[in-house]
Amino acid sequence: MYLKRLSLLNYKNIRQAELEFEPGINCFVGNNGAGKTNLLDAVYYMSFCKSYFNAIDSQLICHDEDFFVLQAQYNRQEQAEAFYAGLKKNQKKQFKRNKKEYPRLSDHIGLLPLVMISPGDERLINEGSDQRRKYIDGVVSQFDKNYLALIIKYNRALTQRNALLKGAKGRMSAVEEQLDIWNDQLATIGGAIFDRRTHFIAELEPVFQKYHRFISGGDEKVGVIYHSHYQKDNFEEQLQRSVIRDVALGYTTKGVHRDDLELLLDGYPVKKTGSQGQKKTFFLAMKLAQYEFLSNHFGFAPILLLDDMFDKLDDLRASRLIELVGRETFHQIFITDTQKPRLLEIVKKTGKDFNFYRVADGEFTLDN
Numbered sequence: 216m217y218l219k220r221l222s223l224l225n226y227k228n229i230r231q232a233e234l235e236f237e238p239g240i241n242c243f244v245g246n247n248g249a250g251k252t253n254l255l256d257a258v259y260y261m262s263f264c265k266s267y268f269n270a271i272d273s274q275l276i277c278h279d280e281d282f283f284v285l286q287a288q289y290n291r292q293e294q295a296e297a298f299y300a301g302l303k304k305n306q307k308k309q310f311k312r313n314k315k316e317y318p319r320l321s322d323h324i325g326l327l328p329l330v331m332i333s334p335g336d337e338r339l340i341n342e343g344s345d346q347r348r349k350y351i352d353g354v355v356s357q358f359d360k361n362y363l364a365l366i367i368k369y370n371r372a373l374t375q376r377n378a379l380l381k382g383a384k385g386r387m388s389a390v391e392e393q394l395d396i397w398n399d400q401l402a403t404i405g406g407a408i409f410d411r412r413t414h415f416i417a418e419l420e421p422v423f424q425k426y427h428r429f430i431s432g433g434d435e436k437v438g439v440i441y442h443s444h445y446q447k448d449n450f451e452e453q454l455q456r457s458v459i460r461d462v463a464l465g466y467t468t469k470g471v472h473r474d475d476l477e478l479l480l481d482g483y484p485v486k487k488t489g490s491q492g493q494k495k496t497f498f499l500a501m502k503l504a505q506y507e508f509l510s511n512h513f514g515f516a517p518i519l520l521l522d523d524m525f526d527k528l529d530d531l532r533a534s535r536l537i538e539l540v541g542r543e544t545f546h547q548i549f550i551t552d553t554q555k556p557r558l559l560e561i562v563k564k565t566g567k568d569f570n571f572y573r574v575a576d577g578e579f580t581l582d583n
């Protein structure tokens with residue numbers, strides 16, 4: 216599967232562009248703020264019906280305009296398919312496959328698998344546990360539709376339980392009986408989520424280790440350890456034991472909504488001890504493991520977007536990264552950088568076909 220053609224109208228600072236791509240490596244070079252990341256974001260949008268960077272869709276419309284449109288042609292299993300994404304101010308977004316609008320956007324997710332790796336992924340390391348849960352949920356729900364349904368159900372039960380706890384205003388007797396219903400739901404739905412997360416991490420961890428060892432040269436010892444209340448015996452009993460505390464606090468303190476991944480570098484939290492380059496290597500290996508995981512599950516190579524990934528990596532790590540993406544496992548790759556000579560030297564080494572686009576003020580010129 217690969218993206219063959221993309222036309223953009225009013226997507227962030229890209230007012231109008233018609234771009235052709237090939238399998239292999241597509242490079243975008245330009246100064247800061249030129250529109251390189253915006254282009255990758257548009258490609259991301261075609262896969263996930265949302266931006267990688269902006270939670271609010273209307274922010275994607277070019278300033279002073281009323282709409283944006285993205286039209287793309289993909290080759291999927293030797294067949295050309297057309298996709299359309301459009302948003303008018305104050306209206307619902309439209310997403311179409313071969314001119315037919317999707318009844319639900321979720322029907323589209325998973326059709327055009329893609330992994331974006333950007334400097335912003337450092338939040339996986341630096342920010343709170345919600346980022347790591349989002350990472351797990353994002354990957355697993357791409358191929359397991361039931362998983363997304365479980366998360367939605369769990370969150371509903373959690374919201375109900377929390378509302379009950381808040382309404383109790385610290386009085387146990389007011390809620391004791393009703394809590395049982397929600398405890399039961401959190402235990403069963405949460406248990407199913409926990410099982411899937413456990414399998415995912417067990418599959419991901421060795422692949423993460425493999426990529427980390429390869430890029431770093433193997434001198435650093437790393438680990439990704441899954442922590443969940445469900446790992447301890449009888450979750451329902453834990454819920455029961457925490458009821459007094461939950462009522463006092465007005466929210467639920469036990470459950471998969473508190474799951475986390477402990478990220479270790481040489482036995483210490485990478486967040487505290489890792490240098491910028493070490494952190495970059497760490498999340499790069501996590502995202503590449505995600506890529507391999509999805510590749511195995513879909514049976515074909517997702518698109519890979521590498522946004523500004525060579526900055527802060529030493530020469531050894533940068534050359535190892537490029538050696539990796541030169542492999543067969545990666546079919547179509549989009550890379551951004553500010554310096555053409557550096558990127559040209561890097562991509563030549565892969566032996567893959569490549570294209571260069573120069574980017575300035577949201578405009579793209581083929582520059583091979």
Ligand SMILES: Nc1ncnc2c1ncn2[C@@H]1O[C@H](COP(=O)(O)OP(=O)(O)OP(=O)(O)O)[C@@H](O)[C@H]1O
Pocket residue numbers: 226227228229245246247248249250251252253254274275276277278523551553
């Ligand atoms: N809705 C919008 N309308 C117009 N311009 C926008 C909009 N949203 C973002 N921009 C502009 O897009 C530019 C950022 O583009 P982008 O992030 O693609 O840069 P880049 O080429 O990747 O730069 P860098 O090398 O710094 O990462 C900024 O100048 C920003 O003001």
